[in-house]
Amino acid sequence: xxxxxxxxxxxxxxxxxxxxxxxxxxxxxxxxxxxxxxxxxxxxxxxxxxxxxxxxxxxxxxxxxxxxxxxxxxxxxxxxxxxxxxxxxxxxxxxxxxxxxxxxxxxxxxxxxxxxxxxxxxxxxxxxxxxxxxxxxxxxxxxxxxxxxxxxxxxxxxxxxxxxxxxxxxxxxxxxxxxxxxxxxxxxxxxxxxxxxxxxxxxxxxxxxxxxxxxxxxxxxxxxxxxxxxxxxxxxxxxxxxxxxxxxxxxxxxxxxxxxxxxxxxxxxxxxxxxxxxxxxxxxxxxxxxxxxxxxxxxxxxxxxxxxxxxxxxxxxxxxxxxxxxxxxxxxxxxxxxxxxxxxxxxxxxxxxxxxxxxxxxxxxxxxxxxxxxxxxxxxxxxxxxxxxxxxxxxxxxxxxxxxxxxxxxxxxxxxxxxxxxxxxxxxxxxxxxxxxxxxxxxxxxxxxxxxxxxxxxxxxxxxxxxxxxxxxxxxxxxxxxxxxxxxxxxxxxxxxxxxxxxxxxxxxxxxxxxxxxxxxxxxxxxxxxxxxxxxxxxxxxxxxxxxxxxxxxxxxxxxxxxxxxxxxxxxxxxxxxxxxxxxxxxxxxxxxxxxxxxxxxxxxxxxxxxxxxxxxxxxxxxxxxxxxxxxxxxxxxxxxxxxxxxxxxxxxxxxxxxxxxxxxxxxxxxxxxxxxxxxxxxxxxxxxxxxxxxxxxxxxxxxxxxxxxxxxxxxxxxxxxxxxxxxxxxxxxxxxxxxxxxxx
Numbered sequence: 001x002x003x004x005x006x007x008x009x010x011x012x013x014x015x016x017x018x019x020x021x022x023x024x025x026x027x028x029x030x031x032x033x034x035x036x037x038x039x040x041x042x043x044x045x046x047x048x049x050x051x052x053x054x055x056x057x058x059x060x061x062x063x064x065x066x067x068x069x070x071x072x073x074x075x076x077x078x079x080x081x082x083x084x085x086x087x088x089x090x091x092x093x094x095x096x097x098x099x100x101x102x103x104x105x106x107x108x109x110x111x112x113x114x115x116x117x118x119x120x121x122x123x124x125x126x127x128x129x130x131x132x133x134x135x136x137x138x139x140x141x142x143x144x145x146x147x148x149x150x151x152x153x154x155x156x157x158x159x160x161x162x163x164x165x166x167x168x169x170x171x172x173x174x175x176x177x178x179x180x181x182x183x184x185x186x187x188x189x190x191x192x193x194x195x196x197x198x199x200x201x202x203x204x205x206x207x208x209x210x211x212x213x214x215x216x217x218x219x220x221x222x223x224x225x226x227x228x229x230x231x232x233x234x235x236x237x238x239x240x241x242x243x244x245x246x247x248x249x250x251x252x253x254x255x256x257x258x259x260x261x262x263x264x265x266x267x268x269x270x271x272x273x274x275x276x277x278x279x280x281x282x283x284x285x286x287x288x289x290x291x292x293x294x295x296x297x298x299x300x301x302x303x304x305x306x307x308x309x310x311x312x313x314x315x316x317x318x319x320x321x322x323x324x325x326x327x328x329x330x331x332x333x334x335x336x337x338x339x340x341x342x343x344x345x346x347x348x349x350x351x352x353x354x355x356x357x358x359x360x361x362x363x364x365x366x367x368x369x370x371x372x373x374x375x376x377x378x379x380x381x382x383x384x385x386x387x388x389x390x391x392x393x394x395x396x397x398x399x400x401x402x403x404x405x406x407x408x409x410x411x412x413x414x415x416x417x418x419x420x421x422x423x424x425x426x427x428x429x430x431x432x433x434x435x436x437x438x439x440x441x442x443x444x445x446x447x448x449x450x451x452x453x454x455x456x457x458x459x460x461x462x463x464x465x466x467x468x469x470x471x472x473x474x475x476x477x478x479x480x481x482x483x484x485x486x487x488x489x490x491x492x493x494x495x496x497x498x499x500x501x502x503x504x505x506x507x508x509x510x511x512x513x514x515x516x517x518x519x520x521x522x523x524x525x526x527x528x529x530x531x532x533x534x535x536x537x538x539x540x541x542x543x544x545x546x547x548x549x550x551x552x553x554x555x556x557x558x559x560x561x562x563x564x565x566x567x568x569x570x571x572x573x574x575x576x577x578x579x580x581x582x583x584x585x586x587x588x589x590x591x592x593x594x595x596x597x598x599x600x601x602x603x604x605x606x607x608x609x610x611x612x613x614x615x616x617x618x619x620x621x622x623x624x625x626x627x628x629x630x631x632x633x634x635x636x637x638x639x640x641x642x643x644x645x646x647x648x649x650x651x652x653x654x655x656x657x658x659x660x661x662x663x664x665x666x667x668x669x670x671x672x673x674x675x676x677x678x679x680x681x682x683x684x685x686x687x688x689x690x691x692x693x694x695x696x697x698x699x700x701x702x703x704x705x706x707x708x709x710x711x712x713x714x715x716x717x718x719x720x721x722x723x724x725x726x727x728x729x730x731x732x733x734x735x736x737x738x739x740x741x742x743x744x745x
Contacts, residue, residue, distance in 0.1 A: 026365045027076070028065045028311070029096035031058050033083050039099055040131065041236065044122040045080040049073065050087065056365065057122075060183075060230070065311070067365030095308065118150070118598075121208070124455070124466045124486035126498050126541045126558060128152060128209040132232075137640055137649040138685060139698060139737050140201030141245055141253050141275075143167075143229060148683055149651045151596055151610035151636040152209055153227070159516040160710055160724050160731050161327035161346045163292045164193045169211055169224040170560050170592045171614035171630060175513050176506070178222040181229045182302075182317070184356045184374040185218065189423055190393040190512055191352060191378040198298060198321050198352075200273040202243045202255040202741075205232045212539040212560045213484050213502030216451045216468035217401065217413065220482040223504035223535050224562065231317075233302055234259045234267035238743040245739035249291055251278035265307060271300040282330050283733055284706065286714040290732050292327040292346075311362040318355035324348065329717070338383045339430040344717035346519060348382040366405035373398045384518040385717060386431040389511070396420040401451075409457040417449040417472075425511055427518075434577075434720075437524045443509060446475040463489040472505075477532055480505045494545045501538035508533055508568040510581050517570070517579055521713075521722040527582040530568055537562045553599040564588040569618055569627065572661035577720060586619025588627075604643060610636040629728055631655040631678075650684040658728045663712070670712050670721045676728040679705045692745075697738040704734040 031047070032039040041062025048055030049071050056066045068074070079085040083100035090096065118134050121127045130150060138148040144165040147153040154168040166174025179187040179196070187195045211225040218226060241257040253275045261267040277293035284290065302317040326334050328345030337343045356374035363369070376395040382388070401415025423443040429435065451470035458465060465487050472480040484502035491497075508530055517524055539560030546553060567588040571580040596610040612634045616627035626632075633656035640649035658676040685698030707729035713721040 026065050026067045026362075027090055027094065027096065028063070028308070028362070029098060030062045031064065031078060031080070031098045031100065032062055033080060033100045042080050042083075042100065043129075045078060045100070048077050050075040050077055061235070065362045065365050065368075069365075120543060120554070120556070122488075123210070124464055124488045124498070125210040125212070125214050125500055126543075130207040130209070132205050132236075135201050135204060136687065136694075136696070136741075137647065138651075138683070139245065139247075139696075139700070139739070140204075142197045142201060143199040143204065143207075144196045146201055146204065146207060149608065149638040149640075149649070150209070151594065151608070151612060152211060157727055157731070158193065159346075159519065160727050161288065161292065161519060162194075162325045162348060163294075163327070164515070165196055166192075167196055167227060169209070169227070170562060171590050171616055172224040172562065173513070175508075176223040176504075178218060178226045179229065180218065180226060182231055182315070182356065183228060183358070184372060185397050186354050186356065186374055186376060188376070188395055188397075189378075189421060189509070190380060190391055191354075191376065193512070193515055194323060194325070194348070194350060198296070198323065199229060199231075200243075200253070200255045200271070200298070202241060202257060203231050203271045203273070203300060205230050205236050211558070213486065213500040213504075213537050215466070215486075216453055216470040216482055216484050216502075217399065217415075219417065219419070219449070220470065220472060220480055220503070220505040223506060223533075223537065231300070231302065232257060232271075233269055233304060233315075234261060237269055238745050240744040242742045243739065245737065247278070247735055247737040249278035249281055249735065251291070251294065252276040266303070266305055268301065268303045271298075273298040273300075277326075280330055284708075286709070286711055287329050288711055288714055289327050289330055289332075292325045294323070294325050296321075296323040298322075313360050315356075315358045319353070321350065321352040321354075323350040325350075334383070339386055339388060341386050341431045341718055344385050346382070346384050348380060350378070350380050352376065352378045354378075366411075368403045369400070370403070371398075371400040382518075386429055386433060387435070387518055388428050388430055389425070389515075389518055391423065391425040391511075393424075394420075394422045409461075411455045412452065413455075414452040415450070417451065417470075419445065419447040419449070421445040423509070423512075425509075427511070435523045437526070441511065443507075444475070445507070447472050447480075449473070459489075462491055463487070477507070496543040497540070498543075499538075499540045502536075504533075504535035504537060506533045506535070510568070513568070514570055514579075516725045516727075519724045520579070521718075521720055522572075522577060522579045522725075525578050525580045527580055530581065531566050531583050533567050534565045535562055536565075550602055551599060553597065556594075556596045556598075558594050560590075560592045562590045562592075564618075567618060571620075572628070576663070576665035584618060585621055588616075588618035590617075591615040604641055606638075606640050606642075608636070608638045612636070626659040628659050628661050631658050631676075645689050647687045647689075648685070649687075650682065653681045655679055655681075655729070660726070660728060663726075666712070666721055672709075672712065672726060676707075679729050681705070681730065692743060694741040694743075695738070696740070698736070700735045700737070701730055701733060706730055706733050 031042045031045040033042045043060045045058040050073055056064055058064045074091045075087055075089050077087050078098050118130050121129050135146055140146045144155050147155055156166050158164050158166050167177055168174050169177045208228040214222050214226050237257055237259050239259050243255040245253040256272045258270045275294050275296040277295050281290045298321045300319040305314040325348045329343050332343050332345030334347040337345055354376035359371040361369045374397050378393040380391050397419050399417040401413045403413045405411050425441040427438045449472035453468035455466045468484045470482045482503050487499045489497045541558030544555045567584050574580045592614050594612045599607045616630045617624045635654040638651040656678050660674050663672045682702040683700045687696040710731045712723040713719055
């Protein structure tokens with residue numbers, strides 16, 4: 001296997017070394033679009049020399065470079081769906097800042113919503129974009145709270161006592177969603193559980209959500225999709241921002257962004273965040289806190305170095321994150337009772353340092369080089385009753401590629417990657433117990449990889465096809481082959497078709513993926529050596545824009561199927577006192593269908609309606625079962641009304657019945673139904689805008705619906721039936737909050 005890898009590596013290096021590098025005259029710049037009183041960089045804006053087929057598209061940050069070679073008429077046409085097309089004379093200019101204005105057509109009304117809230121980008125993969133204008137319509141204290149009005153992402157609680165969350169796509173568990181931060185895989189392994197709550201909403205510029213198979217550049221782990229969290233920088237942030245927040249449980253948060261430009265080539269942004277613990281609340285009188293006590297401190301600093309003369313750019317960022325979470329019985333004090341068998345509690349102390357570096361170099365309009373590197377160290381010390389769980393992680397990822405146009409409108413990317421991951425988990429019991437899974441668990445992955453990707457335009461730019469392949473050499477499982485294909489076809493301006501297909505690969509970690517089981521009285525049994533999870537995913541979607549006088553918007557239908565040849569699923573039914581992990585004796589699949597309508601009326605009112613069907617099944621000994629804790633049917637709606645001085649928004653989510661694990665062998669007092677109730681969640685928020693100041697107030701879970709008795713045997717937490725993993729609905733009731741934002745633009 002090593003010889004095969006070396007041969008492939010040699011071929012790619014030979015191709016790279018044999019390419020002619022030419023430095024042609026070119027034009028650089030940035031394209032922005034009007035969004036209310038602000039401008040936003042436009043990702044995927046098209047620039048073409050007039051009366052030619054030569055052109056380019058802007059990057060995610062709106063920047064572009066286009067060659068002037070062979071061009072006699074130096075007028076350039078700039079276009080973006082929903083904005084007025086512009087023709088600019090570039091004679092005598094080397095750099096342009098282009099601002100497109102919104103037009104009054106059907107598409108514009110839709111794109112006004114796109115730029116001020118959410119939209120679907122022009123990428124090959126179906127990519128939803130949530131902008132900073134949408135994020136202010138919810139509390140959005142942290143990343144996990146940014147999806148209240150998005151129907152594709154489900155935010156699920158994984159641990160009722162510490163309120164850890166996961167972000168789910170296509171109905172699959174959050175571990176199958178690859179989360180990037182500024183295009184970097186900073187969240188991986190241990191730090192995902194609490195990491196999705198560690199980035200404050202005020203530090204986020206936008207979030208892109210790509211469902212299903214994606215580009216091979218980011219590796220083989222994007223199974224249900226990729227979520228890319230793009231943090232604010234100097235160009236898209238207020239010069240100074242302070243945000244304060246408090247809810248009805250008196251949890252407090254304070255955020256600050258500060259930017260500075262040292263000169264025309266160097267700028268920076270500093271982000272500070274702190275969260276302070278709430279009151280001790282127990283509204284359902286089960287003796288356990290309804291919400292954890294959270295204390296968090298986070299410092300993030302990003303620098304941008306731009307060298308226009310050498311056509312290069314460097315981004316450098318670092319973050320320190322310190323957090324403590326405390327949950328359990330109302331009288332639990334981690335300083336006095338950690339590990340006690342007299343009063344039950346959970347606590348987690350987290351220290352984490354991570355950072356990244358990226359470098360981009362434009363050789364000419366058709367050639368460029370990019371290099372990405374990120375590293376992370378994460379340390380967590382936790383108690384789950386008498387079970388002590390300590391874990392640490394070191395992670396390093398590097399990826400670089402060369403991009404070039406080989407033929408007219410055919411672009412290649414080819415490069416190398418390397419991933420190193422080391423996880424050390426140590427579990428021990430501080431008192432006598434029947435559990436048997438204590439010990440030291442070590443994971444070490446060292447994975448070099450190579451990849452190549454081709455993008456091409458077809459049918460006079462009405463279609464684009466992207467194909468990619470990568471080979472990764474896993475230190476334990478050998479060669480991992482990952483092919484991907486994405487097709488986008490737009491026969492008319494109002495109609496877009498997309499198709500994607502590809503494979504995925506993932507190694508499972510029982511304790512990281514199912515950490516809520518550490519709190520349960522169930523014994524964890526790993527019945528055999530667990531093989532990697534292997535996946536094939538394919539899907540298609542149709543997007544249609546419409547205009548009906550004062551009404552404009554879009555209709556979207558998509559379907560994705562994910563097939564697992566192996567999936568590690570916890571089995572709760574073998575023994576009531578155990579949960580068993582083993583390789584799947586059969587197959588597993590998910591079918592997800594989603595329909596969504598976005599409607600804009602008179603430019604002020606936005607309405608969204610969506611329905612989603614999620615069918616998750618797994619096979620065991622020839623029999624198929626519904627995977628538990630999954631609502632097959634879901635309905636979503638939201639509306640927002642925005643003026644120059646105020647806005648009001650609301651969201652509704654309805655969840656259908658879920659299949660639940662059997663508790664029939666428990667005493668009657670501790671038995672639960674095998675199906676959940678259906679339930680509805682409604683949230684609302686009001687914002688008032690002033691020149692430099694904004695106030696907002698809202699309420700979550702307006703109907704005050706909560707799951708009854710979410711903790712089994714709460715009065716006997718050290719007994720044989722205690723279980724905190726039986727979570728199918730909200731466990732916290734109605735919550736009010738208010739806050740303010742002060743900004744200097």
